[in-house]
Amino acid sequence: MRTTEDSYLHKGLRKKLVDQIREKGISDESVLLAIMNVPRHFFLDSAFEKQAYEDRAFPIGEEQTISQPYTVAYQTQLLQIKPFEKILEVGTGSAYQASVLAELKAKVYSIERQKKLFEANKKFEFLKQYRSLRLFYGDGFEGLPTFAPFDKILITAAAPYIPEKLLEQLKKGGCMVLPLDEGDNQRMHRLTKQLDGTILEEKFDEFSFVPMLIGKRG
Ligand code: SAM
Secondary structure (H helix, E strand, C coil): CCCCCCCHHHHHHHHHHHHHHHHCCCCCHHHHHHHHHCCHHHHCCHHHCCHHHCCCCEEEECCEEECCHHHHHHHHHHHCCCCCCEEEEECCCCCHHHHHHHHCCCEEEEEECEHHHHHHHHCCHHHHHCCCEEEEECCCCCCCHHHCCEEEEEECCEECCCCHHHHHCEEEEEEEEEEEEECCEEEEEEEEECCCCCEEEEEEEEECCCECCCCCEC
C-alpha cells in the first residue's frame, strides 16, 4: 500500500537527500527543487518509507527498479529542460522520473513496456495533479511517432544500441540522453541533433541500469 501523507519528517529526509545529491555534483537548482518537491516515498510501498530517502535504486516489482535519485537528477540535468518542452521518456517504471520532469513544467510522454507497471501508474492518484504527464503502454524502441517530434528524449534503461527511430523523432536542436551498453555498466550519452541534421555525441559518467528490452510484456 502507498502512503499519501507527506509530513515534516519526510520533508526533512528529502532535504538531506537533496544536500547529498548537490554534494555529488548536481548544480542545477531547478532540478534540485524538483527533487525536493516530489515525495519519493509515495512511489514505494509504505513499508519502505525510510529507504525512499536513501540515495539508491529500489525494487518496484516486475524485476524493475525506481532509479537512484542521483541518477534521476543527473539525467534530468543533462536534458536542460525548459518549461513546456515536449519530452519523451522511455521506461516509466515507478513514474518518479516522469514526475520530476513534470515538476519542471515539461510536457511529458512516458512509455512503459510492462503492462502491470503501466496499469499501476494509471491508478496512481498522485500523478493526476500533473496534467502535462501522459502515460503509454508500448515498446520504447518504437517511440511515439504520432506525437513526434520531441524537444528532448530520455531513456531510463540500458540501451544496447542507439534506437534509430527515436533519433528520427527528435527535433533539430534537441537532445537525447541515454545510458549506452558497454558490458556490465553503461556510459551516459547525450546526442544532440544539430540544425544541419548531424548528431553531436557527448559521453559522461558510468552507471548501471536494468536493460532496455525489445517488445511489450503483457
Ligand atoms: N524511470 C523509472 C523511474 O523513475 O522509476 C525507472 C525506470 S527502470 C530503471 C527502467 C524501466 O524501463 C523499467 O520499468 C522497464 O520495464 C522499462 N523498459 C525497458 N525496456 C523498455 C522498452 N523497450 N520500452 C519501454 N519501457 C522499457
